[in-house]
Amino acid sequence: MLIDILKKVQGLLLKWMLILSYLVLMIKFGAHATIGALSPANPPIYGPLINPSHPPKSSHFSIQFKKRSEWKPPISGFKNIAPIHSTEAAVPSVLAQPPLTPHASNCCKQDMVLKRGGKGCHCVYPIKLDILLLNVSQSPDWDKFLEELATQLGLQNNTQIDLINFYVINFSTLNISMDITPHKGISFSANEASKINSSLSMHKVRLDPGLVGGYKLLNIIWFEPPPPTQAPTLTASPEKAPLYHSPTATSLSSSNKGGHSNLFLVLGIAIGMLFIAIVSILIFCLCTLLSKEKTPPIETEKPRTENAVSAGGSIPHPTSTRFIAFEELKEATNNFEPASVLGEGGFGKVFKGILSDGTSVAIKRLTNGGQQGDKEFLAEVEMLSRLHHRNLVKLVGYYSNRESSQNLLCYELVPNGSLEAWLHGPMGINCPLDWDTRMKIALDAARGLSYLHEDSQPCVIHRDFKASNILLENNFHAKVADFGLAKQAPEGGANYLSTRVMGTFGYVAPEYAMTGHLLVKSDVYSYGVVLLELLTGRKPVDMSQPSGQENLVTWTDP
Secondary structure, three states: OHHHHHHHHHHHHHHHHHHHHHHHHHHHHHHHOOOOOOOOOOOOOOOOOOOOOOOOEEEEOOOOOOOHHHOOOOOOOOOOOOOOOOOHHHOOOOOOOOOOOOOOOOOOOOOOEEOOOOOOOOEEOOEEEEEEEEEEOOOOOHHHHHHHHHHHOOOOOHHHEEEEEEEEEEOOEEEEEEEEOOOOOOOOOHHHHHHHHHHHHOOOOOOOOOOEEEEEEEEEEEEEOOOHHHOOOOOOOOOOOOOOOHHHHHHHHHHHHHHHHHHHHHHHHHHHHHHHHHHHHHHHHHHHHHHHHOHHHHHHHHHHHHHHHHHOOOOOOOOOOEEOOHHHHHHHOOOOOHHHEEEEEOOEEEEEEEOOOOOEEEEEEEOOOOHHHHHHHHHHHHHHOOOOOOOEOOEEEEEEEOOOOEEEEEEEOOOOOEHHHHHHOHHHHHOOOOHHHHHHHHHHHHHHHHHHHHHOOOOEEOOOOOHHHEEEOOOOOEEEOOOOOOEEOOOOOOOOEEOOOOOOOOOOOHHHHHHOEEOHHHHHHHHHHHHHHHHHOOOOEOOOOOOOOOEHHHHHOO
8 A cells, every 4th residue: 555655656756857847948948949930049249231220130940040251051961971062063964053143242241142133232131041952853944943942932033042052962962052032121021031931841842843852941041120110221332330239238138137037947946856856766765675575475375376286286387487277278268169179280279268367368288198298398388488579479378287198388369360371271262462461471480480599598499380380460460389399409500409300291301301300490491481382372282283293392493
């Protein structure tokens, strides 16, 4: 009871810690949380402008603002690629050069550009873009590209777009830098800039696939317009003006006040989070100590279970897997009635059943027995209980009794039948497997077999790998089944295990059949036969075939 209360308290503390963490993030990054936010950053102190009263401020969407003298088209993300200067010699012969806008005059101030088609020195503040063009046509119509881009961005015409520079990434990828100049006024409004940013970043702009296969917005810089009442006067030749100071100082003082209040709030939240973390650790340690105090009663119950099993006439069972009472298995299969039979092999029948906890299982009732057989059976159960892989059928439990020579294995039920049924049975005839499904089954079976050979401890040789032992789930996820013949592999890859030859005719490796020397490669041969079944749809041995073609391996041998 106390442990449950402590765990609930710990859960509440963790929830509060998450809430406080979220508040810290909101305080720290709230101003830059959305890409479309148009709150301009504090501007640097500009040089001389035409009107010294209110210079435009810069607002960035994706990277930090830089002065024009320091501004370069970004090439981040392209490792070990030096930018290629935009000259004809730098452009591959198969890729047409974009029409760059010539620099006509140097009369504009910093961060301003000369507007195309304007009279005299008509300078404006542009929106600067860096766009990565993907799968560019070998001979693109750049005029058509600019017209499409201008139309979908809501511009009046394509003369508002100036191509400044480009960098060749490869034969079909370009990094293009461009300026978009306003149609009216000297700069774009916040709504106009937000619309352009949204259209490009959310890929609302749909370009002709014949020109460009796709694009990625790398960078966008917008210059906020000055107040309408104090807009700068456009002149043919700019005049030098003093530096602008007062608005910057005001914004800095206000931001400092806000920064101090935010700092105190963040510190308070951080201290609260630290306190919650310490309390959670103490509660965790207390729960661990209380759990350890309750461990001895569990240990005293375990020997009683084993003694009860031994009294019933069975050998002491392995502790690594579940021992299921015979009465429960009998009830699960309705006294092993014939209607519950899923199949029958050389070592017994397999029944479908439902355990008392509602688990659907496949119960294999083995026919071999005797005291020596019981010991070998329990040794193999101990080994199989340690095999856990998503492409192996899971061993749920077992039952063994020395007096009645009853040995049963209980596996998870795989509902969609075996690969053999889908290849050679009615299901395969009515609904043959497509190639993708066959490939998936082959890969899943290979993963399960690879785990047995290489990753399990100890390594295991299956000895009876075949299509009927590959079971399929409803999504055709394959699992390797039937470890009744499995043997622990010998140490060293070149060593072999001398044993009685067992397996299924058509799948057994020739060297194993002739010498009785069992190798890991014996399973690999059987896997190859299964691959031939998947490729050809034929059985490993088909006596209905013409003479000399009954064996699948012999028939496929060139």
